[in-house]
Amino acid sequence: MEIFKTAIRIERTSKSSIFSQVSKGVVHIIQRGVLKPNDRLPSVRKLARILDIHARTVVAAYEDLEAQGWIETLPRKGVFVSSVLPTIKPIKLRQNNEARMDRPTTHESVKRNQKTSTKSDLIVDDGFPDHRLAPTDLIVREYRRLMKKSHAIRAATFGEHTGAEELRVVLSKFLRETRALPIDESNLCITRGAQMGLYLICRTYLKRGSKVLVGEPNYRFANDLFKECGAELIGVPVEKDGIDTNRIAQICAKQKPDLIYIIPHHHHPTTVTLSPQKRIALLEIVEKYKPMVIEDDYDYDFHYASSPILPLASYMKGQDVFYLGSLSKAISNALRLGFICATPSAIERISQLRRLVDLRGDTFFELAMSNFIKEGEFARHLKRMNRIYNERRDLMYELLNNNLADRITLMKPNGGMALWTTFHKSIDLKSVSAKAREMGLVIDDGTFYNTTKVNLNSTRFGFASKDEREINRFVDILQILLKR
Amino acid sequence: MEIFKTAIRIERTSKSSIFSQVSKGVVHIIQRGVLKPNDRLPSVRKLARILDIHARTVVAAYEDLEAQGWIETLPRKGVFVSSVLPTIKPIKLRQNNEARMDRPTTHESVKRNQKTSTKSDLIVDDGFPDHRLAPTDLIVREYRRLMKKSHAIRAATFGEHTGAEELRVVLSKFLRETRALPIDESNLCITRGAQMGLYLICRTYLKRGSKVLVGEPNYRFANDLFKECGAELIGVPVEKDGIDTNRIAQICAKQKPDLIYIIPHHHHPTTVTLSPQKRIALLEIVEKYKPMVIEDDYDYDFHYASSPILPLASYMKGQDVFYLGSLSKAISNALRLGFICATPSAIERISQLRRLVDLRGDTFFELAMSNFIKEGEFARHLKRMNRIYNERRDLMYELLNNNLADRITLMKPNGGMALWTTFHKSIDLKSVSAKAREMGLVIDDGTFYNTTKVNLNSTRFGFASKDEREINRFVDILQILLKR
Numbered sequence: 001m002e003i004f005k006t007a008i009r010i011e012r013t014s015k016s017s018i019f020s021q022v023s024k025g026v027v028h029i030i031q032r033g034v035l036k037p038n039d040r041l042p043s044v045r046k047l048a049r050i051l052d053i054h055a056r057t058v059v060a061a062y063e064d065l066e067a068q069g070w071i072e073t074l075p076r077k078g079v080f081v082s083s084v085l086p087t088i089k090p091i092k093l094r095q096n097n098e099a100r101m102d103r104p105t106t107h108e109s110v111k112r113n114q115k116t117s118t119k120s121d122l123i124v125d126d127g128f129p130d131h132r133l134a135p136t137d138l139i140v141r142e143y144r145r146l147m148k149k150s151h152a153i154r155a156a157t158f159g160e161h162t163g164a165e166e167l168r169v170v171l172s173k174f175l176r177e178t179r180a181l182p183i184d185e186s187n188l189c190i191t192r193g194a195q196m197g198l199y200l201i202c203r204t205y206l207k208r209g210s211k212v213l214v215g216e217p218n219y220r221f222a223n224d225l226f227k228e229c230g231a232e233l234i235g236v237p238v239e240k241d242g243i244d245t246n247r248i249a250q251i252c253a254k255q256k257p258d259l260i261y262i263i264p265h266h267h268h269p270t271t272v273t274l275s276p277q278k279r280i281a282l283l284e285i286v287e288k289y290k291p292m293v294i295e296d297d298y299d300y301d302f303h304y305a306s307s308p309i310l311p312l313a314s315y316m317k318g319q320d321v322f323y324l325g326s327l328s329k330a331i332s333n334a335l336r337l338g339f340i341c342a343t344p345s346a347i348e349r350i351s352q353l354r355r356l357v358d359l360r361g362d363t364f365f366e367l368a369m370s371n372f373i374k375e376g377e378f379a380r381h382l383k384r385m386n387r388i389y390n391e392r393r394d395l396m397y398e399l400l401n402n403n404l405a406d407r408i409t410l411m412k413p414n415g416g417m418a419l420w421t422t423f424h425k426s427i428d429l430k431s432v433s434a435k436a437r438e439m440g441l442v443i444d445d446g447t448f449y450n451t452t453k454v455n456l457n458s459t460r461f462g463f464a465s466k467d468e469r470e471i472n473r474f475v476d477i478l479q480i481l482l483k484r
Numbered sequence: 485m486e487i488f489k490t491a492i493r494i495e496r497t498s499k500s501s502i503f504s505q506v507s508k509g510v511v512h513i514i515q516r517g518v519l520k521p522n523d524r525l526p527s528v529r530k531l532a533r534i535l536d537i538h539a540r541t542v543v544a545a546y547e548d549l550e551a552q553g554w555i556e557t558l559p560r561k562g563v564f565v566s567s568v569l570p571t572i573k574p575i576k577l578r579q580n581n582e583a584r585m586d587r588p589t590t591h592e593s594v595k596r597n598q599k600t601s602t603k604s605d606l607i608v609d610d611g612f613p614d615h616r617l618a619p620t621d622l623i624v625r626e627y628r629r630l631m632k633k634s635h636a637i638r639a640a641t642f643g644e645h646t647g648a649e650e651l652r653v654v655l656s657k658f659l660r661e662t663r664a665l666p667i668d669e670s671n672l673c674i675t676r677g678a679q680m681g682l683y684l685i686c687r688t689y690l691k692r693g694s695k696v697l698v699g700e701p702n703y704r705f706a707n708d709l710f711k712e713c714g715a716e717l718i719g720v721p722v723e724k725d726g727i728d729t730n731r732i733a734q735i736c737a738k739q740k741p742d743l744i745y746i747i748p749h750h751h752h753p754t755t756v757t758l759s760p761q762k763r764i765a766l767l768e769i770v771e772k773y774k775p776m777v778i779e780d781d782y783d784y785d786f787h788y789a790s791s792p793i794l795p796l797a798s799y800m801k802g803q804d805v806f807y808l809g810s811l812s813k814a815i816s817n818a819l820r821l822g823f824i825c826a827t828p829s830a831i832e833r834i835s836q837l838r839r840l841v842d843l844r845g846d847t848f849f850e851l852a853m854s855n856f857i858k859e860g861e862f863a864r865h866l867k868r869m870n871r872i873y874n875e876r877r878d879l880m881y882e883l884l885n886n887n888l889a890d891r892i893t894l895m896k897p898n899g900g901m902a903l904w905t906t907f908h909k910s911i912d913l914k915s916v917s918a919k920a921r922e923m924g925l926v927i928d929d930g931t932f933y934n935t936t937k938v939n940l941n942s943t944r945f946g947f948a949s950k951d952e953r954e955i956n957r958f959v960d961i962l963q964i965l966l967k968r
């Protein structure tokens with residue numbers, strides 16, 4: 001009976017009730033082959049004594065085990081392991097150091113932990129919105145209201161895999177008005193974020209060996225995704241006014257690419273905007289060679305210099321243009337919401353995959369967002385954020401440029417949420433980043449942005465999520481770090 | 485100048501400002517090749533007259549166009565289309581009926597709309613939790629608190645692709661205590677829901693031609709997913725006490741399957757629970773033939789008959805077991821949150837893909853959930869829900885069984901949220917479903933559950949989301965429908 005004492009460990013502080021700890025323990029003993037079918041179990045009183053628990057707890061455990069089919073109580077004979085269980089070979093009891101599933105000694109999560117910062121650290125991100133300014137109250141109020149309503153189940157039950165219909169109707173109107181996209185709700189699939197949109201399109205349309213034209217440098221997770229789908233990347237230099245369209249035309253003349261990936265506003269990571277000339281050149285190229293185009297316009301709503309330039313997709317006849325956007329940037333990068341805009345037949349095909357990847361989004365959040373957009377709150381919020389982010393951009397740009405122009409080069413972007421900053425070649429960004437951390441400043445060391453073998457010695461400084469005080473503190477610390 | 489009048493349509497009710505409508509209109513005219521580089525544009529005053537708008541609005545539009553590089557103002561000469569734009573062939577103006585991207589005449593969304601119900605309809609779902617009873621206030625309060633905090637950006641910035649670390653720590657403790665899984669946070673990847681967990685595993689490990697053993701019938705979206713990954717399905721009958729393990733052993737003896745997919749608690753759609761005997765048989769099979777196993781235990785927390793049976797994964801040495809779970813069932817099926825439990829190396833590999841599919845989840849929601857679990861609220865909520873759902877199961881089962889036993893066959897499940905109901909062969913479920921809709925009752929017509937060619941003439945009646953009044957109303961209507 002010693003096995004019961006060692007195998008059943010009663011933890012009185014555990015969330016599991018004691019009877020259920022006993023019952024689970026007995027199951028494990030049977031599983032390990034220590035007790036075989038028809039073996040007798042200790043009597044209620046005996047097991048209670050062994051485990052130092054109340055007899056009624058053992059009764060409850062035995063009843064539970066009987067209900068589950070593990071044991072049988074024979075009147076006036078005792079309690080036995082069920083006769084219908086197949087005999088199994090005993091499994092060696094695990095040693096303590098086997099208790100966890102296999103674990104490499106330097107697991108990634110450990111490395112990540114070491115990198116984790118403390119509360120007082122100043123974190124300069126890659127270009128995130130300021131979640132402190134998000135219209136949380138408005139959205140949350142609407143969310144709660146929906147959760148309490150009986151008929152809201154409709155939305156959840158018939159939650160379409162392309163996203164709540166109400167949101168698609170409202171969003172298509174918003175996109176017609178802001179981007180001149182000739183679309184309605186049948187042209188939209190709501191996703192968790194622009195990244196999921198990109199994933200769904202690539203997984204649906206790319207094949208092993210597909211040729212994909214990408215900017216150089218380019219958004220890393222897009223490149224990783226194209227490779228994951230087996231595509232071959234063809235890099236095209238990104239200049240100050242956007243991707244080199246002459247080069248694209250040359251490539252297209254020689255070999256037909258399957259896909260051209262474009263970030264028209266505030267290219268990631270370099271923040272440049274595609275010029276009108278290049279946009280027209282691209283339209284001509286697409287007209288002539290008919291490659292598939294993904295226009296990743298995640299940043300359209302944040303353009304400060306002038307009105308943003310209309311999407312390529314607003315000029316195209318549809319068939320092969322996929323226009324990607326994000327609403328997360330307007331709220332918080334935690335509340336992720338994006339969309340794919342394409343022909344209804346493409347949306348239909350993509351939504352088949354969307355369902356298998358993630359069934360559907362958070363329908364109540366989608367409905368709350370659709371109210372938010374419909375009532376004009378979203379447009380007002382965007383206006384307010386544009387004003388604030390514009391000021392923050394100017395402040396961070398001027399502080400950096402006035403104080404560090406001989407050590408860093410930076411361009412003032414027309415919009416977006418980050419400054420692309422190149423460090424003088426005499427400065428090692430990696431060691432600056434490491435030293436910064438010691439001073440309570442977290443900045444990226446730039447390796448993430450090196451999508452080719454070239455070390456760009458550059459990083460992105462997100463200004464949007466920082467207020468005036470934080471921007472000042474950031475530049476102060478950076479000045480100390482870069483002091484000659 | 486007629487083109488300006490036809491191509492620029494001022495809509496005063498639009499959200500776009502008027503100057504931006506003008507500016508976009510001019511861009512479109514240039515794009516379409518109607519105006520070419522160096523062509524003269526109408527003067528400010530002239531365009532204002534043509535469009536019947538204020539001259540200052542035209543000035544603003546022209547300034548905007550100049551900033552974007554579309555036009556040039558030559559002092560004392562006038563306004564011209566930029567000389568550096570490449571000349572392009574005119575694109576034919578779209579006809580009205582071309583205004584939308586291509587659209588098939590009977591689009592799926594139209595069909596779906598016809599199926600959409602009205603507010604007063606009673607919808608019997610596939611087995612959803614009752615979102616009206618969700619602890620929305622607690623979660624929402626925590627969510628708002630986090631959104632306002634400066635340092636919450638840490639979580640969002642370093643949001644790990646395996647999910648917020650705090651949630652993984654708390655959840656692994658919860659799973660150790662409730663399911664005896666020998667794990668810690670390095671064994672977990674948080675997903676949007678169990679479906680995403682399944683997707684990530686399959687896409688990472690299945691290859692074209694992989695052999696997958698599945699129950700017959702089986703959860704449709706799992707089957708669809710296996711096929712999407714190119715796998716070959718081998719069906720194994722599901723009996724009253726779970727999948728036929730003898731059949732699995734026979735198959736394994738002949739051909740090594742790559743994956744066995746198991747739903748141990750309340751198999752979808754038939755709601756049966758795997759018996760302890762079959763569980764042991766499965767453990768033996770896995771020990772002997774070493775196939776990969778996915779244990780989809782989405783319903784573990786909702787078991788009413790006795791304690792749920794411990795997962796297979798709690799007995800296995802790890803390597804090839806993937807344990808899937810869901811937290812959405814406990815809250816609302818809109819707030820989707822699931823997890824994969826596997827070896828750290830498998831989690832690492834899967835998280836690479838998770839990042840490309842969806843970057844990360846909603847970090848603030850994950851943190852709010854981790855507080856909710858940590859403080860014991862989650863366990864208390866589960867207990868309360870189990871009590872309520874147990875009562876609802878009993879009520880719906882008894883009402884149906886007492887009143888319709890000669891027309892339907894149904895089994896009382898040990899847990900879960902739905903009753904699997906088979907209609908007498910003289911009754912056509914499809915026409916019952918159609919007639920029900922006319923009476924304000926929405927029930928599935930059962931085709932979704934026919935994963936093989938056999939028409940099961942069965943459907944699932946979700947009891948968890950319905951209160952006493954609704955359950956009574958449902959059975960009343962069904963009785964009228966099935967009256968002989």
